[in-house]
Amino acid sequence: MSEQHFDLAIVGAGPAGMAAAIEARRHRLRTVVLDEQPDPGGQVWRNVEAITTRRPQDLFLFGTEYADGFAFAQRFRGCGADYRPGARVWQVELAVPAPKPPVRLALPTGGAIDTGPDDEAVHDERRRTGADRHLFYTDARGAHHVAARHVLVATGACERPMPLPGWTLPGVLTCGAAQVLMKSAAMVPAVPPVLVGSGPLVLLLAVQLIRAGVKPAAVVGTVPAGNRLRAAARLLPALLAPGYLSRGLSLLGALRRAGVPAFASATDLRIEGSERAEAVAFRSRGREHRIAARTVLLHQGVVPNASLWQSLGMEQYWDAAQRCFRPVVDIWGNTTLSGVLVAGDSAGIGGAEAALCAGELSGLSVAWQQRRIDTAERDRRAWLARRALKAHWSVRPFLDWLYQPPPALRVPADDDTIVCRCEEVTAGELRGLALSGVAGPNQMKAFSRCGMGPCQGRLCGLTVTELIASIQHRAPAEVGCYRVRAPVLPVTVGQVAGLDRMPGG
């Protein structure tokens, strides 16, 4: 076991984490970056270094935004941060008084980046913080501990669960998984897949597969017709965001030109098969469809990868447009816990470009809190990133409402559909408990084991919150979520046994 002290510890080497590290190093902060992947880039730039250097002929598959990641990863590698790949952080312990139980505030919806505490009193308190935030992680060699004055959680996003009949069958993966396979293993579906769901990634993956010579058998869209109307009201600010809408339109065009069969507003979805996926069945525009498919790729947007920050007990709120919990942060990413920041998609889905800006702002804020720069310099340096961040966020209300999954795909209507894949708990059992008056997700977990498996509720948490809310006619914010406890990733008993004494703690 090794232990070291840093000014800033960053969890995650995606856009937000890398940008924060680069900014922090510019101000000479001793910075450590812990990331669970073997190379920097996060999911969006996954494996970008290896593809650029070893299989550049594949770069065209992923587009220019992906290729841009290489230069950024190189800057990150050269910034002087202590970068530790393959490091999975399972616990962060704050040697500070117990936080209050999480309180959910009803904040305005959409990008909450302009809300939150940002006053001198708060920051005076934060300036005094010592290196007493402790991070515990595991890599191939064992368990380790680092201490830091500030912690930045930049754990990115994960795909929103899409519980529908048959979604546990082999042959069913997420669209993100298919993209990871292309990037990290140069692999594509052996037979034409069916893509099901909504969101920019469905379009992007379909086009990437076409470029790779794998024309999807079909793209089954699940956006309800009503979404377009709600999104249209938010179109005007979206036009100000750089590039998003034109990129989307060009992807749609590519899909149409390739002649991929597309179905809109699909409902009553189910995946058929016993030992593995064999077909996708659904209704679209009043007609029943059944498409044979041995590979089905699901996606209905991404949500914050929240386990780590939720395990710390900071204040959070429910975002009604993104339909997920988000931490209460100020424009710098400061949370309601002293010395802890959250930036990028793990604080709310804004995309990679917004995450770059947010990471830079967090790096600046930590430099300021540790007196490396004064307020004037911080604000001068922050000006561009703040403006860009605002522009990137202006497209979000439009995208959030356009691609918001329909209620039937957030809370399965079919009683036999599995909600908790680990403990094999069905929607019917949860509905029964919700009807009987279970107080919330934690009582539900205790009564049904839903969320008690190794994934620790990552694939059922939002479904359970929304299920209870819809049945008990309560707001999701009031229903709340699982209380997440460390370790947020599995660690062996032997590894924990070796971490007895907390130096300096």
Added chain:
Amino acid sequence: MFRSLRDDDADPHRPEVTLSVDGEPCTVPRGAPVASALLQRGAASRLSGLSGSPRAPYCMMGVCFECVVEIDGVPNQQACMVVAETGMIVRCQVGHRSAAGCATR
């Protein structure tokens, strides 16, 4: 089921690693996760502990724990988070892991 991006395998110098999955050799590009080998085969990579239902890698980013397998004798490892190496011995799991194997080591 997944296959290599270049089905003609035009590049004979492409760096690869070969591992064993349930006794069968399986070749994936260097740097690829073990789960990519499981998906080449296309079958279930485990049977769930409660109902024995077939499961296979699902999220490929360490979130869902569907891809857990035994790697070099250590059970319940997330195959999507472990980089494949030549000579690895991977076994698919049926039900819960045993504890007895650990006791005798």
Added chain:
Amino acid sequence: MTVGIGSASPASRPEFAVVGGGLVGWSIAYGLARQGRRVVVHDEGDIALRAARGNFGQVWVQDKGAGVPEYHRLTRESAVQWSDLARGLRDASGIDAGLQQPGGFSFCFDAAAFEARARLMRRMQTEAGDFGFEFEMLDRGSLDRRLSGGPALGPKVVGASYTPYDGHVNPLRLLRALYQSAIALGATHRFGAPVDAVDPVVGGDGFEVRTAWGSAWVPQVVLAAGLGNERLARMVGIRCPVRPVRGQILVTEKVQPVLSFPTADIRQTDEGGLLLGSSQEEAGFDDRVTIGNSGAIARRAIDTFPFIGDLRIVRSWAALRVMTPDGLPVYEASPTHPGAWVVSCHSGVTLAAAHVHGVAAAIARGRLPPQYAHCSAARFAAPAPGTAGKEAHVPQPA
């Protein structure tokens, strides 16, 4: 009052309000409902200091009640009645609480501890008198023979005590079974708001139970609010000095059956995971998990059974025990406000059978029999005059 469930007149009006929706509260509610009483259970919201959800799940007898043989007897009788409780819950709710009572081991890691343990066992046997107390002290050789076929013990284990009374259940299924059984017998459930106050109505005519959502009148009230009892009991003239004692527990991934018996701090659940417990920490109302104590629990588990070192921890939790200064329960009827009762303890699983069959039945009859005298709140100093009532809100320690 002879109004039963089938009776016509004010049939919807509860006779008892139980304050607290944990194991103790639902045990009392189920016990009262079994006696034909109409009960409403007041519960907090989803995030509560809920010891019932952080329970280790033992029906544990062997070292309880040294120096207080009445408490040992209460504990052991509850353990004996547990199979009846499990059967009743299964009949009423269809839920199997997973009771197993194969006896339990408590391991010792040096000769002095082994000697001390043997003295404790002998003392309890002496104190038990005619009631009897069976135990075995097993040295390392006998222990290895007894446990052959099971997992190997660590080199530091020198011996163990064994008593046949010990067992374990699935505490989460127990909570659900109590809840559903009580509901099936007509109990109602109000959740989402903690009880702010229990106000005795002037003239001794029942109580107003106040929450943020309003107040409701009930003839009788049972306070089973865990750590909240300190504050609430004062309002009915009872001193109930409970404090939080944090316990942390680690849960491993599921493995095929490997342990057929519980030990004092390790057991395998019927679902396959191993529970490793449990610390005793004075940490105020901080119920976070900490690395330091997880490490101590992990090391003790590995010292006992080395194979555990290779298992992954998939969950851990910390919960706050409800502890009196002497560790004994509190069962009390208010002397000043008849119809108010207090039930507090830190062994909600072991004593569940006693609570359902004994304490709740006694409350339904209106009198606590002498067998509970050692649990009377009279052993604590009486509250200072003038502190009863709403003004007695005690701020929670930070």
